Amino acid sequence: MGKTQIVKKKEKVRPGAWQIILIAGFLFYMFIPIISTYLFSVATRWDRTILPEGYTLEFYGKTFEASYFLSSLRNSIILSVSTIFVSLVLIVPTTYWVHVRLPQAKPILDMLMILPFGIPTVVLALALVQVYNPTPLGHSPVLLIGAVFIYSMPFMYRPISNALNAIDAQTLTEAGQSLGATTGQVLLKVIIPNIFAGIISGSLLVFATVFAEFTLTKLILGARFKTFPLLLVEYTRINGNIAAAFSVISFTIAWLVSILILWVGKKSQGASAEAVRSH
Amino acid sequence: MSYLELRNVFKTFANVTAVRDFTLDIDKGTLVSFLGPSGCGKTTTLRMIAGFETPDGGTIELDSEDITQVVPNKRDIGMVFQAYALFPNMTVRQNVAFGLKMKNTPKDQMDKRIDEVLEMVRLSETAKRYPHQLSGGQQQRIALARALAVQPRVLLLDEPLSALDAEVRVVLRGEIRRIQSELAITTVYVTHDQEEALSISDKVVVMEGGVIQQVGTPEEIYRAPQTRFVATFIGTANQFFGKVQDKQHVLVDELSLEVENLEGCAAGQQVVVLVRPEYIQVTTQKPERSGCNIVSGVVETITFHGAVTRLGVNANNQRIVADINVSETEPIGLNQKVWLLFGSNACKVMAVDK
Numbered sequence: 001m002g003k004t005q006i007v008k009k010k011e012k013v014r015p016g017a018w019q020i021i022l023i024a025g026f027l028f029y030m031f032i033p034i035i036s037t038y039l040f041s042v043a044t045r046w047d048r049t050i051l052p053e054g055y056t057l058e059f060y061g062k063t064f065e066a067s068y069f070l071s072s073l074r075n076s077i078i079l080s081v082s083t084i085f086v087s088l089v090l091i092v093p094t095t096y097w098v099h100v101r102l103p104q105a106k107p108i109l110d111m112l113m114i115l116p117f118g119i120p121t122v123v124l125a126l127a128l129v130q131v132y133n134p135t136p137l138g139h140s141p142v143l144l145i146g147a148v149f150i151y152s153m154p155f156m157y158r159p160i161s162n163a164l165n166a167i168d169a170q171t172l173t174e175a176g177q178s179l180g181a182t183t184g185q186v187l188l189k190v191i192i193p194n195i196f197a198g199i200i201s202g203s204l205l206v207f208a209t210v211f212a213e214f215t216l217t218k219l220i221l222g223a224r225f226k227t228f229p230l231l232l233v234e235y236t237r238i239n240g241n242i243a244a245a246f247s248v249i250s251f252t253i254a255w256l257v258s259i260l261i262l263w264v265g266k267k268s269q270g271a272s273a274e275a276v277r278s279h
Numbered sequence: 280m281s282y283l284e285l286r287n288v289f290k291t292f293a294n295v296t297a298v299r300d301f302t303l304d305i306d307k308g309t310l311v312s313f314l315g316p317s318g319c320g321k322t323t324t325l326r327m328i329a330g331f332e333t334p335d336g337g338t339i340e341l342d343s344e345d346i347t348q349v350v351p352n353k354r355d356i357g358m359v360f361q362a363y364a365l366f367p368n369m370t371v372r373q374n375v376a377f378g379l380k381m382k383n384t385p386k387d388q389m390d391k392r393i394d395e396v397l398e399m400v401r402l403s404e405t406a407k408r409y410p411h412q413l414s415g416g417q418q419q420r421i422a423l424a425r426a427l428a429v430q431p432r433v434l435l436l437d438e439p440l441s442a443l444d445a446e447v448r449v450v451l452r453g454e455i456r457r458i459q460s461e462l463a464i465t466t467v468y469v470t471h472d473q474e475e476a477l478s479i480s481d482k483v484v485v486m487e488g489g490v491i492q493q494v495g496t497p498e499e500i501y502r503a504p505q506t507r508f509v510a511t512f513i514g515t516a517n518q519f520f521g522k523v524q525d526k527q528h529v530l531v532d533e534l535s536l537e538v539e540n541l542e543g544c545a546a547g548q549q550v551v552v553l554v555r556p557e558y559i560q561v562t563t564q565k566p567e568r569s570g571c572n573i574v575s576g577v578v579e580t581i582t583f584h585g586a587v588t589r590l591g592v593n594a595n596n597q598r599i600v601a602d603i604n605v606s607e608t609e610p611i612g613l614n615q616k617v618w619l620l621f622g623s624n625a626c627k628v629m630a631v632d633k
Binding site for chain 2: 039167168170174175176177178179180181182185189193194205
């Protein structure tokens with residue numbers, strides 16, 4: 001016992017050379033684009049030198065002057081929040097029902113939830129436009145919400161399904177029922193609080209995915225419902241520095257929202273989250 | 280008229296019959312155990328009483344009301360699970376309050392009732408803790424308190440002690456019996472542990488293959504088993520297969536065993552003679568006495584069981600086990616020749632097909 005601990009400690013202190021190279025390579029791969037974007041958004045000129053020639057905040061000023069800045073930000077937030085809402089309302093009860101009452105359907109649901117990864121978004125968007133164009137839904141944000149919901153479905157499903165696996169949902173449900181609760185009451189008062197960590201991480205993943213979504217929005221609604229990614233892409237053709245500033249704003253919003261969701265989750269969960277984790 | 284009545288209940292899962300033609304009356308205020316090996320249908324029957332499974336046929340009546348099709352949350356039946364099933368997000372107090380809240384109990388009554396049941400399971404001091412901060416035994420006590428808080432008409436316990444240590448199991452089963460008697464609550468207790476069933480039940484229902492084998496008091500089940508399954512599942516029984524010789528004898532190989540109660544058995548019929556190990560006396564000297572069955576053999580195994588020591592004896596290639604009290608018998612060693620004595624009243628004869 002003691003020996004293995006010492007060996008482990010040594011390994012921690014001195015990782016092998018190839019390990020350092022691998023980790024450093026990974027970190028470069030992850031952070032270089034982000035750091036470059038940050039630098040580019042404050043660079044006066046950066047095409048002849050290794051580091052920018054000078055620094056300025058004027059591009060951030062310009063982003064606020066952009067005519068669609070606030071409306072696209074608003075649209076993106078509406079789209080993300082509505083998708084989270086639709087996902088929660090549809091996926092939480094369905095997954096719960098399948099776990100507790102129809103466990104034999106679980107493999108089918110698991111399969112269905114991988115399908116969105118297999119369908120190219122371009123195909124999904126064009127198919128939806130073809131089908132719904134003649135109807136009033138054709139050019140409405142509702143269709144877009146439906147589409148991004150399908151596209152982001154696996155991100156909500158997996159954490160919730162895992163959380164339900166971690167608690168004994170069936171026995172907890174039966175315990176609740178034997179105490180006089182309906183299935184709905186059990187879901188609200190027992191199951192949801194106990195899978196809250198899964199709901200929070202699902203919501204975060206859906207938010208991040210939908211906030212950055214481009215293809216579906218562009219093809220289904222285009223200029224009618226300009227979201228932040230659409231505006232960003234538009235500016236990459238006008239001014240790279242402003243586009244970089246938009247990207248930085250986009251990152252920042254995504255992080256702020258993530259922190260907000262985590263904070264809300266922690267606050268409403270409190271000690272019970274810990275109880276669930278150590279369960 | 281019994282309080283809880285099951286009539287010809289049967290249930291199949293994917294063409295496998297889990298429970299067949301189950302008919303049972305349970306009197307108000309009694310503790311009845313369903314005892315049997317795993318897969319015997321005892322838990323399925325319990326879950327049908329709770330409403331978590333719907334019978335494919337038959338009826339279940341509680342207090343003269345047909346509850347066969349009533350949903351679980353309207354049955355007023357409490358349940359305690361093997362895995363405790365406490366709500367991890369709630370404190371002990373909130374767990375116990377859950378059922379009372381579902382019944383819209385006024386706050387002051389609710390508080391009083393919670394204090395009462397926590398006192399009953401002797402865990403008042405844990406009220407503010409979360410389930411994960413309690414031991415397994417404590418969690419199961421809280422689960423019991425939670426089920427009792429709403430004063431259910433029937434209490435169901437599904438192998439409540441199986442996940443606990445041997446020591447805790449013995450203490451807690453005593454507690455369950457004490458509380459059950461105090462409240463005089465009609466209780467159905469599912470277990471595969473015969474000692475547990477025999478020690479706390481008013482009546483034991485022995486099940487095998489989805490069918491009731493025997494219903495009786497613990498004493499009846501042990502002393503007067505009606506089928507070979509019951510005789511061998513409850514306690515240990517030596518089995519001697521043979522043929523009926525005359526009205527008082529069964530021929531086992533070359534040995535003639537003197538038995539009682541051979542009425543209704545024809546000469547030559549295949550029977551099995553069952554003898555409990557504690558009814559067998561062991562001596563190291565060839566006994567002079569007559570009037571009882573005497574079998575000689577060689578000691579092959581000696582197993583210490585605490586109160587008794589169990590000998591495994593080879594008598595003409597038939598293995599016989601006998602329990603002896605070491606302090607009362609002369610010392611016996613391995614490979615020693617011994618004589619086994621048992622009276623005709625210790626022999627229980629059954630037809631082989633049973």
